[in-house]
Amino acid sequence: MTDGLKSAVPPTSEPAFDASRSDAPTSRWLWWGGSIVALALLVWWILTQMTGTAFLAQALNGLSFGAVLFFLASGFTLIFGLMRITNLAHGGFYLVGGYIGISVVRATGNFFFAMLVSAVSIMLLGLVTERVLLRPIRGLEKPEVLLTIGLTFVLGDLSLAIWGGDPTPIPKPDFLNGALNIGGFIYPRYRLFVIACAVVVGAILFWVEKKTRWGAMVRAGVDDRETVAALGINIKAVFTGAFMFGAFLAGFAGVIGGAFLTLLPGQDFEVLLFALAVVIIGGLGSLKGAALGVVIVGLIDSFGKALIPELSFFTLFAPMAIILVLRPRGLLGRK
Amino acid sequence: MLRSLSLTARVKLGLAAAGIGLGVAAPYIFDRFVIGLISLALIAGLFAQSIDLLGGYAGLITLGHAGVSGTAAYGVGYMASKAGAGFTAQIAVGFLAGMTAALIFGVMAMRSDGVYFIMVTLAQGMIVWGLSIRLFRITGAENGLTGIPRPPAVELYWQYYYLTLVVVVLCWALLGIVVNSPFGTSLKGLRESETRMRMLGYNTTGQKLYVFLIAGFFATVSGILLVYLNGFISPSTVILAASAIGVLEAILGGIGTLVGPMIGAFIIVFVQNVVSIYVSRWPTLMGTLFIVVVLFARRGLVGAISDGWNKWLHRNDAPVSQEPVLTSSNRTAGP
Numbered sequence: 329m330t331d332g333l334k335s336a337v338p339p340t341s342e343p344a345f346d347a348s349r350s351d352a353p354t355s356r357w358l359w360w361g362g363s364i365v366a367l368a369l370l371v372w373w374i375l376t377q378m379t380g381t382a383f384l385a386q387a388l389n390g391l392s393f394g395a396v397l398f399f400l401a402s403g404f405t406l407i408f409g410l411m412r413i414t415n416l417a418h419g420g421f422y423l424v425g426g427y428i429g430i431s432v433v434r435a436t437g438n439f440f441f442a443m444l445v446s447a448v449s450i451m452l453l454g455l456v457t458e459r460v461l462l463r464p465i466r467g468l469e470k471p472e473v474l475l476t477i478g479l480t481f482v483l484g485d486l487s488l489a490i491w492g493g494d495p496t497p498i499p500k501p502d503f504l505n506g507a508l509n510i511g512g513f514i515y516p517r518y519r520l521f522v523i524a525c526a527v528v529v530g531a532i533l534f535w536v537e538k539k540t541r542w543g544a545m546v547r548a549g550v551d552d553r554e555t556v557a558a559l560g561i562n563i564k565a566v567f568t569g570a571f572m573f574g575a576f577l578a579g580f581a582g583v584i585g586g587a588f589l590t591l592l593p594g595q596d597f598e599v600l601l602f603a604l605a606v607v608i609i610g611g612l613g614s615l616k617g618a619a620l621g622v623v624i625v626g627l628i629d630s631f632g633k634a635l636i637p638e639l640s641f642f643t644l645f646a647p648m649a650i651i652l653v654l655r656p657r658g659l660l661g662r663k
Numbered sequence: 664m665l666r667s668l669s670l671t672a673r674v675k676l677g678l679a680a681a682g683i684g685l686g687v688a689a690p691y692i693f694d695r696f697v698i699g700l701i702s703l704a705l706i707a708g709l710f711a712q713s714i715d716l717l718g719g720y721a722g723l724i725t726l727g728h729a730g731v732s733g734t735a736a737y738g739v740g741y742m743a744s745k746a747g748a749g750f751t752a753q754i755a756v757g758f759l760a761g762m763t764a765a766l767i768f769g770v771m772a773m774r775s776d777g778v779y780f781i782m783v784t785l786a787q788g789m790i791v792w793g794l795s796i797r798l799f800r801i802t803g804a805e806n807g808l809t810g811i812p813r814p815p816a817v818e819l820y821w822q823y824y825y826l827t828l829v830v831v832v833l834c835w836a837l838l839g840i841v842v843n844s845p846f847g848t849s850l851k852g853l854r855e856s857e858t859r860m861r862m863l864g865y866n867t868t869g870q871k872l873y874v875f876l877i878a879g880f881f882a883t884v885s886g887i888l889l890v891y892l893n894g895f896i897s898p899s900t901v902i903l904a905a906s907a908i909g910v911l912e913a914i915l916g917g918i919g920t921l922v923g924p925m926i927g928a929f930i931i932v933f934v935q936n937v938v939s940i941y942v943s944r945w946p947t948l949m950g951t952l953f954i955v956v957v958l959f960a961r962r963g964l965v966g967a968i969s970d971g972w973n974k975w976l977h978r979n980d981a982p983v984s985q986e987p988v989l990t991s992s993n994r995t996a997g998p
Contacts, residue, residue: 413776416785464958470724471957473781474914477726477907478953484882485946597903601789604782641793649771652783656774 357662374631375654386630392519394626395526396490396589399604401579401618402533402600403574407614409550411569412469413462417476418578418598420483425450425582426591427491430498437500439587448580458568472521480596487543488593498583518588523585529577530619537615546570602629605644607653611661670976688823699892702824704889704932705831709913711924712838713881719919720842721874723772723780726906727788731768731879732886733763734791739807739887740896741801746843750814756874756885757974764791773871776857793840794923795898805990807897811890827888834881838921841877843859850874908949915956926964 356607358467375383391572404418425446457479465471538545538660545566550554557563582591585599602625632643651658668676672713690698710732718724738760742753768860773785794801802808817823841847852958853870854858890896912931915921939945960967 367681372860408778415784421932450854461958469778470781471961473778474724474910475954477903478911478950479954481904481907481946482952483950485944485950489944489947570841597789598814601786601793604786608779608786633838638797639794641790641797643789648786649767652771653774656779 349571352572364636373633377635378451382634384513385515386634387627388519388523390514390627390630391623392588392626393629394622395522396581396585397599397602397606397625398526398618398622399584400579400603400609401622402530402615403577404603405607405610405613405615405618406570407574408607411567412544413476413571414466414473415468415476415571415574416600417457417479417483418574418603419596419598420480420583421450421453421578422585422599422649423591423596424453424483424487425579426498426586427496427582428579429583429586430496430591432492433499439454439499439583442498443580446583447576450579450582451572451576452573454578457575458571462571477661481602484593484596485586487596493593495590496586498587498588516588522584522588526622533615536561553613571600602644605648608648608658611658614660617658617660621658671972674972683832685765686832690824695820696826696957700819701929702820702827702892703889703936704929705827705887706892707909707932708910708925708928709831709834709881709888710885711909711916712835713878713923714906714909715921715924716835716838716850716878716881717840717911718845718913719872719923720854721850721871723776723871723874724910725772725784725785726781726884726903726910727768727784727877728792728878728909729901729903730784730788730791730884731761731764732889733795733896733905734764734888734936735883735892736896736900737795737802737808740811742856743811744803744808745884757890759881760874760878761883761886765876766885769872769875769879773868774872775955777846785903785906786903787988788903792898792901792903795901800900805898807895807900809895811894811896813894823892824948824980827892830888834884835925840919845894846870846873864994878930904946904949906923907953911949911953911956913960913963914962915952917963917967917969918961920963923963932994933976941978 349611353451378386386635400418400422404415406417407413429442429446430451432445433439436565440475457476458633460474461479462472466473502517504521505516508517510522545556545561548561549563549566549570553563556566581599589595606618606621606625608621609624610619624647628647632639636643655661683803686701690794693701710728714725714728717728735757739753739757742748742756746752748756748939768784768787771787772780775783796804798804812818817826825884842850849860849870851864852865853867853874857867860870860995889900908931912927913924914927915930935945935949938948942948956963962970
């Protein structure tokens with residue numbers, strides 16, 4: 329029983345004994361070429377099923393849902409990449425964040441203030457979770473996961489007790505209500521706002537990761553925690569900071585998503601499923617993977633719902649299954 | 664013959680005989696309500712044992728096992744209430760459905776390990792739940808399928824109890840054979856270090872698929888027993904909480920043993936059904952229990968008892984080393 333950081337030494341990466349996977353240039357070209365052809369065929373088939381305008385609307389629906397998922401998945405993937413913690417409570421954070429947002433909007437009438445309050449509250453919840461609950465079992469991967477799933481049940485049930493079980497949308501600010509008319513194409517303003525937010529936040533995240541000292545510490549921590557700690561960086565503080573930041577994004581996602589997805593009990597697990605699909609498809613531990621994953625998952629979900637509504641959940645299943653069999657670490661995941 | 668056994672083996676044998684004796688005598692002692700709960704606990708115990716075969720022995724913790732048992736139950740339910748088929752056909756379709764789900768899920772999950780395995784299985788279970796809600800024509804959506812009568816020979820509650828007892832004890836014996844076979848030993852190797860097993864020439868991917876199928880078989884049996892016990896099936900049988908409770912039962916009782924999950928199941932079933940008479944916040948209690956068990960009692964009751972027993976047995980010797988199960992930190996390789 330070697331608990332603690334001693335056992336948290338990352339194993340040297342698995343020996344590349346897998347003869348079935350070759351990364352020779354030709355096979356990579358085949359891979360990309362095949363994917364593009366398949367994608368083109370898929371788009372062509374979808375376009376035979378619906379009009380161009382409907383196609384655009386569905387695509388934007390998918391992207392706006394993907395945008396909400398991006399806030400969740402980027403935090404999830406950051407926490408995993410750095411600490412190897414699979415925080416299944418991320419869905420619970422989202423739900424509680426959304427509910428806090430409702431209460432604040434009702435009390436103050438200010439949507440953006442509610443966003444801030446929620447995000448900060450969930451950040452504090454993340455701090456408590458990391459310090460009190462996860463610190464004692466630091467490095468024990470599976471217990472960590474199981475603890476966060478237990479936490480999700482508690483959070484979901486307490487939200488039900490406090491905010492009730494009726495589906496509740498968060499009131500949007502006035503200037504984001506209604507639809508925007510771009511040359512005859514009418515689309516809800518709010519969803520465009522959500523996509524824009526995700527693009528801005530995504531750009532900031534990429535910039536922070538590549539260009540700042542913080543980003544450098546996080547990248548170094550992902551690669552080799554021991555060395556980072558040896559260089560005099562307080563890796564525990566970096567961990568806590570990353571966990572809090574991930575929780576902050578989840579709380580933010582709760583408000584921004586709650587305004588058009590409506591909040592209801594059980595949604596914590598539903599958004600968690602989508603976030604998991606994103607990281608399984610995109611690849612865990614990489615911001616690029618999360619960005620690619622949310623686009624894929626958002627679009628699949630939206631077009632799946634439009635074309636085969638009965639199987640709306642199931643449409644996620646097929647691509648996930650294929651990717652898991654062919655690339656168990658996801659499209660952009662590192663081996 | 665009894666003389667040649669060790670003291671521990673004799674105690675175990677005595678406890679097993681007492682347990683079976685109590686099981687046979689139960690309908691003469693307890694009333695209908697308690698016998699119903701015992702039947703439920705036996706079925707839940709079998710389900711938890713099959714989770715433990717994956718989680719405790721092979722180190723592959725699943726959070727989607729109710730997806731397998733639930734698919735089997737839905738197969739039975741569909742044939743009984745929608746197709747109006749006979750009992751043989753109901754049970755055959757139930758088996759077919761459960762084993763097909765186990766095969767598909769197993770192929771999806773066989774190349775992942777550690778937390779990836781948890782995430783993949785969680786997503787699988789969620790998708791079964793999503794389908795159970797949306798495929799109205801097959802599953803009856805939120806209302807589920809009702810009117811699933813038991814076969815005439817086991818129609819009465821005590822008759823069905825005895826059937827359950829016999830089936831569960833048989834399955835327990837089969838599981839005992841599996842875990843004590845060379846294959847079972849190789850599963851423990853898989854748990855301790857997959858890389859090492861691969862180096863030794865084991866086909867670990869195949870091993871994972873086989874164990875998933877075997878566990879799927881026992882989950883299927885438990886699903887079929889459950890649907891006839893209740894006479895109905897609804898999405899609440901396949902929600903994530905159902906899978907998570909199975910994991911909780913296994914850990915609470917003692918993961919990596921066969922008796923542990925059964926004890927855990929009895930505790931949880933009785934606590935859930937007695938406590939929910941007085942308190943309405945069962946999920947909060949369950950989640951809290953999850954957190955407490957993961958933080959403080961990862962070796963479970965059986966682990967604690969066997970530690971105490973060994974200490975007493977070897978009270979004059981040097982301290983014994985314990986077998987690490989959930990405490991071992993075999994991390995997934997990768998970034």
